[in-house]
Amino acid sequence: MESWHLAALLGFFAAALVLTVVVQRPAFQVAAAAAALVLLLSVRGVAAWRTVGALVPVVLAVALVNPLVNSQGATVIAMLPWGRPYTLEALLFGVQTGTMLATMLLWFASFNALVAGEKLSYLIGGSAPGVALVFTMVLQLVPRFQRRAQTVFAAFDGLGMGHGRGSAAQRVRQGARELSALTGWALEGSIVTADSMRARGFGSGRPMRLTVYRVGAAQAAAWAAMGLLLAVAVVGIAGGCATAQFVPVVSFPPPDGLFCASLVSFTLFLAMPSLVNAAERLRWRLSLSRI
Amino acid sequence: MALIAFQNLTFRYPGAGEPTLDDVCLEVGRGSLLCLMGRSGCGKTTLVRQLKTPLVPKGARSGRVLFDGVDVDAMDLRDQARLIGYVGQDPDSQLVCDTVGRELAFGLENVGAPREEAAVAVAETASYFGLQELMDCPVAELSGGQKQLVNLAAVLALRPQVLVLDEPTSQLDPVAAGEFLATVRAVNDDLGLTVILVEQRLEAAFAMADQVVVMANGRVAFQGSPEEVAASLGKCNHELCRCLPSAARIALALSGGTLQPCPLTVREGRRWLEGHLGGCQARACSAADPAAGTAESAGSARSGAGEQPACRPALRLRDVWFRYGRDLPDVLRGLSLTVEAGQLFALVGGNGAGKSTLLSLACGLRTPYRGRVETFGNRCALLPQDPQALFSWDSVAQELGDMVGAGVAGAASAGGAGDSAMTTEEVAALCHLKGLLDRHPLDLSSGEQQRIALAKALLVNPSVLLLDEPTKGLDALFKAELGALLQRLAQRGLTVVAVSHDVEFCAEWADRAALLFDGAIVASGAPSQLFAASAFYTTAASRIARDAVPGAVTVEDVVSACRSL
Numbered sequence: 001m002e003s004w005h006l007a008a009l010l011g012f013f014a015a016a017l018v019l020t021v022v023v024q025r026p027a028f029q030v031a032a033a034a035a036a037l038v039l040l041l042s043v044r045g046v047a048a049w050r051t052v053g054a055l056v057p058v059v060l061a062v063a064l065v066n067p068l069v070n071s072q073g074a075t076v077i078a079m080l081p082w083g084r085p086y087t088l089e090a091l092l093f094g095v096q097t098g099t100m101l102a103t104m105l106l107w108f109a110s111f112n113a114l115v116a117g118e119k120l121s122y123l124i125g126g127s128a129p130g131v132a133l134v135f136t137m138v139l140q141l142v143p144r145f146q147r148r149a150q151t152v153f154a155a156f157d158g159l160g161m162g163h164g165r166g167s168a169a170q171r172v173r174q175g176a177r178e179l180s181a182l183t184g185w186a187l188e189g190s191i192v193t194a195d196s197m198r199a200r201g202f203g204s205g206r207p208m209r210l211t212v213y214r215v216g217a218a219q220a221a222a223w224a225a226m227g228l229l230l231a232v233a234v235v236g237i238a239g240g241c242a243t244a245q246f247v248p249v250v251s252f253p254p255p256d257g258l259f260c261a262s263l264v265s266f267t268l269f270l271a272m273p274s275l276v277n278a279a280e281r282l283r284w285r286l287s288l289s290r291i
Numbered sequence: 292m293a294l295i296a297f298q299n300l301t302f303r304y305p306g307a308g309e310p311t312l313d314d315v316c317l318e319v320g321r322g323s324l325l326c327l328m329g330r331s332g333c334g335k336t337t338l339v340r341q342l343k344t345p346l347v348p349k350g351a352r353s354g355r356v357l358f359d360g361v362d363v364d365a366m367d368l369r370d371q372a373r374l375i376g377y378v379g380q381d382p383d384s385q386l387v388c389d390t391v392g393r394e395l396a397f398g399l400e401n402v403g404a405p406r407e408e409a410a411v412a413v414a415e416t417a418s419y420f421g422l423q424e425l426m427d428c429p430v431a432e433l434s435g436g437q438k439q440l441v442n443l444a445a446v447l448a449l450r451p452q453v454l455v456l457d458e459p460t461s462q463l464d465p466v467a468a469g470e471f472l473a474t475v476r477a478v479n480d481d482l483g484l485t486v487i488l489v490e491q492r493l494e495a496a497f498a499m500a501d502q503v504v505v506m507a508n509g510r511v512a513f514q515g516s517p518e519e520v521a522a523s524l525g526k527c528n529h530e531l532c533r534c535l536p537s538a539a540r541i542a543l544a545l546s547g548g549t550l551q552p553c554p555l556t557v558r559e560g561r562r563w564l565e566g567h568l569g570g571c572q573a574r575a576c577s578a579a580d581p582a583a584g585t586a587e588s589a590g591s592a593r594s595g596a597g598e599q600p601a602c603r604p605a606l607r608l609r610d611v612w613f614r615y616g617r618d619l620p621d622v623l624r625g626l627s628l629t630v631e632a633g634q635l636f637a638l639v640g641g642n643g644a645g646k647s648t649l650l651s652l653a654c655g656l657r658t659p660y661r662g663r664v665e666t667f668g669n670r671c672a673l674l675p676q677d678p679q680a681l682f683s684w685d686s687v688a689q690e691l692g693d694m695v696g697a698g699v700a701g702a703a704s705a706g707g708a709g710d711s712a713m714t715t716e717e718v719a720a721l722c723h724l725k726g727l728l729d730r731h732p733l734d735l736s737s738g739e740q741q742r743i744a745l746a747k748a749l750l751v752n753p754s755v756l757l758l759d760e761p762t763k764g765l766d767a768l769f770k771a772e773l774g775a776l777l778q779r780l781a782q783r784g785l786t787v788v789a790v791s792h793d794v795e796f797c798a799e800w801a802d803r804a805a806l807l808f809d810g811a812i813v814a815s816g817a818p819s820q821l822f823a824a825s826a827f828y829t830t831a832a833s834r835i836a837r838d839a840v841p842g843a844v845t846v847e848d849v850v851s852a853c854r855s856l
Contacts, residue, residue: 140389143431148680155680158654158673159751177693180683188679188733192384198345200387200398200446201372207400 005215006115008223013111015230016270020103023242025252027263029099035270036106042277043113051109058105059098066094072247093246110273137193145186152181222276229269236262293318294453294485295342300354302337302509307350311337313509314354319453319502324479324486326500326517328493328534330768331736334509335489339455342487343377344368359452369402376446376454380461380764382438391433391441392417392426398449416448420474436467440474447478453485454478460492461737461764464642464792468492472499491766494536494795494831497521498555505531521553534767537795537831537846538563544850560835564849568839568856602631605669605755605786606653611662613645613652622648623659624810630755630788630803635781637801637818638790639828644807646790647676650757653788669786672753676760678744679733687735687743688728691715694750713749722746722776738769745776756780758789762796774800798822798830798844819844 020032040048067073068080073087080086156162156178163174197203236242241259245251253259295318302312311334319325327335340346341356344363356363358375366374379385388394395416399409417423420440425433430441439459446454456475460468472492476499479486490496497503503520505513512529513520524532525543532540538560539553545567554563607630613623622645630636640646651657652664654673675681684690695715719725722742727735732743741761748756761777762770770793777787778800790807791797797804798818805815806828814821822829822844829844836849843849 137387140431144383147431151675151677152680154651154656155675155677157656158651158675158757159681159748160670160672161751177683181680184682184733185679189381189384192379192381193387195346195379196385196442197387197397197401199343199372199377200449201369201401202387202397204368204372204401205403207403 024244025242028242031267033103038274055102062098063094074248089247229265232265294321295319296357298355304350322483325502327489329506333506376451386430420444456488518552540846605632606630607665609663611659613659635802636788637797637804640807645810669754671755672748672751673757678740682732718746737764755786762793
């Protein structure tokens with residue numbers, strides 16, 4: 001799904017985040033977490049497990065801390081030293097909140113991997129090309145500044161006046177010298193950049209965006225299906241199928257037809273990008289086997 | 292009709308007394324490659340910028356600049372951007388976008404090119420320049436030479452009719468510069484694109500031009516074919532003769548300044564010298580013995596100071612091994628090197644041979660994981676490649692004054708060099724900075740900036756001066772000044788170690804030279820021996836006179852040896 005149109009990607013991730021936040025019922029939550037995890041695995045491969053490993057302590061911490069501040073709940077596991085009960089319901093509620101948080105972070109991780117700076121600036125570029133250019137230039141500014149800072153530090157160090165030597169006063173003075181050298185150099189560079197931009201017609205009129213994302217029939221079909229699935233899921237969630245109560249006792253509305261339909265749609269919607277990826281991979285395998 | 296015409300162009304910067312351009316009349320034919328030369332500050336950049344309306348500096352102008360019969364001021368900004376391409380000095384700062392592909396498309400986007408047309412232009416430009424593999428590569432990851440090629444490609448994607456290049460190779464190493472110039476030549480040959488090239492590395496550029504213009508004090512001093520210009524410079528023994536290709540310099544010196552046609556390339560030079568010496572031989576002497584003898588004497592005369600016995604070492608590296616990280620490959624592999632006090636020692640070698648690494652080890656900024664670096668109590672100062680990295684004040688005087696305090700603080704800990712520290716005035720005089728004390732360092736030319744940085748380094752009072760690519764961005768005249776300055780310093784007892792790509796400079800000024808390859812010294816000796824023994828890594832003069840006068844490596848060597856034949 002790397003080839004997807006940026007608007008579609010943004011739309012999907014926005015919907016996924018909202019859905020993740022609004023559902024409370026464990027069935028939905030587990031489905032959302034699983035979909036987010038599978039997507040990250042399909043996008044980033046084995047490297048995704050590192051992110052997952054970092055999220056487990058988050059879930060645990062939220063789960064264990066919640067009962068300390070929330071003492072509602074019918075089933076008391078233990079009494080805290082300061083006289084408040086530590087309840088099972090509050091613990092479960094903590095697990096629910098932690099899972100929601102972790103799922104959101106998983107969506108964000110996939111989002112970052114899929115939507116590069118270029119795509120983002122492309123979307124802004126349609127309406128405000130100047131802003132988009134500034135955006136990409138700012139992104140480059142920091143690494144460029146860092147490289148130059150290294151050069152400046154090394155240059156002064158070579159004359160025996162690095163900022164790591166001498167008394168505190170000397171260090172401060174040296175720091176000021178280096179900062180001044182760095183800004184002077186950067187300003188000089190920015191004049192050159194501005195000249196280079198104007199020499200190539202920047203500001204000569206309304207620019208044209210050249211990077212094009214093509215929307216093929218398969219992609220359009222996938223989007224239509226996703227729109228349908230999202231509609232069913234939203235109807236179910238709006239109808240209260242995804243609500244749950246944790247305190248004082250854990251209770252859900254009884255499962256019915258609408259619940260099943262909206263859970264299935266919800267799961268399929270969130271899993272669609274992973275399915276598309278899997279299909280693309282499968283097609284690649286098949287095409288390879290023919291060679 | 293000429294594609295470009297400057298008609299009686301006069302330009303004066305605000306507040307300046309003398310005009311920077313003084314009644315310049317110049318025509319550039321369609322498809323020609325014009326090489327514009329002259330000392331820095333003679334108005335070359337001001338002249339070529341007049342072609343790009345958005346880049347014209349502020350000031351008073353009279354006269355006209357015509358492009359294809361139209362005044363450039365009357366041109367639409369988009370046509371101006373499309374038809375007249377411009378590439379400047381700084382490879383890094385000229386890049387605007389994050390990836391190579393976007394950089395190539397940048398100009399086309401700005402001029403609102405239709406999508407299909409633009410896609411084709413980007414694709415074919417990338418193919419022509421061999422940038423296909425790099426399309427998604429972040430520009431920050433490219434080498435300096437690659438960056439400048441991308442800058443060139445990004446301009447050519449607009450399909451301009453004329454390409455204006457303002458010292459495009461001054462920040463590149465000689466290998467990358469050669470590649471860049473070869474590409475410019477190919478563009479001129481293959482596409483018939485008109486090129487205006489302001490250049491200081493004339494060894495290659497001069498011969499590839501079909502029109503050369505020499506500027507001096509804002510005026511066109513000479514113009515014509517390269518042969519004609521070389522001959523007329525030679526006739527009046529102009530200071531810019533030094534900038535000419537070695538073949539031309541040798542031929543001009545040996546023929547007394549009058550000859551037609553003047554040889555320009557190594558091939559032409561060899562042929563010319565053969566003919567010239569053939570004539571001499573007929574007149575008298577047998578060539579072989581005296582040739583060898585004179586070359587030897589020429590060599591030993593120059594390296595005399597360094598060859599004196601009983602010199603004490605100032606810097607010694609013994610079996611030094613270094614790498615930047617545990618898992619990274621070795622940069623230096625068992626390198627051993629001794630530099631004697633008062634020597635001007637040149638270290639040459641290609642990219643990635645470990646030259647700069649060696650300097651930072653010698654300066655104590657890094658330590659080897661095996662082997663020893665001995666400095667014998669000497670204080671080392673390392674001058675970086677970019678002198679700008681050291682400038683933090685608004686005037687040259689402040690730059691120098693600032694070093695006095697810092698230098699004293701440092702010198703106290705380092706035990707001093709034996710000879711007394713130079714004062715700011717002495718250093719300013721030595722580095723020819725007297726007239727520049729009130730100027731802003733960033734407004735000065737590369738040569739002047741290099742001298743300021745050198746002065747700053749001298750004020751730290753070092754006894755070993757380490758220089759990283761000191762000739763980068765300098766024209767032949769500034770190089771000669773720098774060489775003479777370094778020699779004066781060496782005579783005062785300072786040890787100078789310069790690492791450089793610039794074989795010509797090292798051959799001319801160094802007492803000793805060494806060739807660094809793959810992390811170790813593979814050869815060392817007097818420059819005359821070292822470069823005479825090398826077939827590729829040597830000066831143009833040596834390549835020209837290799838058979839006739841073995842052992843001569845500089846133009847002066849060749850000339851004096853041939854004269855005595």
